[in-house]
Amino acid sequence: METITYKIYSSVSQLPHSWDVVALENAFLQTSYLKVLEESAPTNMQCFYIGIFENQNLIGAALAQYLDLNKLESFGERDKCLKTYTRNLVFKNFASHALFLGNNMITGQNAYIFNKEIDFEKIGRILRQCAHEITAYFKKKHIKIHIVSFKDFYKNCAVELKKTAFSDTYEFNTQPNMIFELKPEWSANDDYVAALSKKYRDQYKRAHKKSEGIQTRELFLGDIILMESRIYELYYHVAKNAPFNTFFLAKNHFSCFKKHCCDRFILIGYFLDNHLVGFHTLLLNGETLETYFLGYDEQIQKEKMLYLNMLYNMIQFGIENQFKKIIFGRTALEIKSSVGAEPVMMSGFIYHNNKLIDTYFDKIFPRLEPTLVWQQRHPFK
Known part of the structure; x- marks a missing residue:
């Protein structure tokens, strides 16, 4: 030493x-x-x-x-x-x-x-x-x-x-940390869907059917600043209903993240009738796709299976951008395993x-x- x-x-x-x-x-x-x-x-x-x-x-x-x-x-x-x-x-x-x-x-x-x-x-x-x-x-x-x-x-x-x-x-x-290993033979999202058993392929189709009317788009720095209060409101709703917290993010966290990490930080907004009802975030970490914080309107989430669709969208992004794995983190273990993530202690x-x-x-x-x-x-x- x-x-x-x-x-x-x-x-x-x-x-x-x-x-x-x-x-x-x-x-x-x-x-x-x-x-x-x-x-x-x-x-x-x-x-x-x-x-x-x-x-x-x-x-x-x-x-x-x-x-x-x-x-x-x-x-x-x-x-x-x-x-x-x-x-x-x-x-x-x-x-x-x-x-x-x-x-x-x-x-x-x-x-x-x-x-x-x-x-x-x-x-x-x-x-x-x-x-x-x-x-x-x-x-x-x-x-x-x-x-x-x-x-x-x-x-x-x-x-x-x-x-x-x-x-x-x-x-x-x-x-456990839920980690999704992306198969090298998957070159498009259809390959992932085809790899699912019938039960979970039906789940995928049902979730997509439920999400009709929801538009998604990437939000850039100006958008995030403009919608920051709403983004934080959606995040805070999810965070405060978690089983245990040791912190809450600052209200400027997402715009600050985009400002410093630029294209490596992705924030996807989910809109219903031009109103922001959810979002998820990703950090590009070499060959690993890191999921970060998300938020949603609870009522819309139930009606549109918003959370499940977010997981599917993250997987599609990972496949299309040739990542090797997705770190899904510790929450919602069962639903994450239903899309293919495996628990790692x-x-x-x-x-x-x-x-x-x-x-x-x-x-x-x-x-x-x-x-x-x-x-x-x-x-x-």
Whole structure:
């Protein structure tokens, strides 16, 4: 470790000139996206950018996010039950100041990237050292970090990290990441539809029939600025009805995203009688298509099967633009599996800075997780 050092930055303008060269393979760690976070992060979030050096040469980039859950008006309004009430009470009192090494806003392994092979022992030690330094920074500001989470690692990485730096840290698995692998033989959307079994081909046809009267079109920066209030209203409706939230986007988030990421950020609007009733967003991340936030009018969604049609439209975009896979994220697992996405388990590591609580974290944490009951679908022949 003597040649490996790191530096924590609080502003994108401070980052080394070679940052984007190192972060080339992950759009969520490039400066264009980090500027989006800096200018339009949720009001309860503060971001830190970590440069990792070998002999003073930048070789890695990482992201950390601090969240103040005391500033959150709601953790989620969908599930009204004793377990949800208890969970919210615990979070407010014992986990309201949280530090994430990684990106708490998205699903996927986006905590760090290197431009060369680094063994997992060094990676784990760097992440833990950064967590300690940021925790100490907040302590000087009289803010006590309650929980520290190292977020979203695929199985192979989690196994290696568990062997060394995280050997004594609680490993958790939440809902799987739904990933859609696009078949190389699909050159057009009709190829995807033909690959579906009759039951799911009928579902596809039924959804398209229901969507009659809905027009879709890509919204550009001027459009997004013009419709930003309506876009946010549709997003917020979906977000507040999620089972659990740790943040809400800023109202200028989507226009800021389009301004900085330009053609790599796609926002598709869904219109009924020239009125915006839904939207979905995508980020082009190399050969991977990343789904981002969406929103819709609940009544129109039910009548027009809007959400299902959004999934089909994302798949069509992926096929026509020759992406290899689509990251659909953690929500709505069953309906995403019905269009062909497969669950991929991801792990994280978490500890509480109260040693007594941390000792029993393996018993406490599972009791706070929302109960997940779903049936995986298998739509292909």
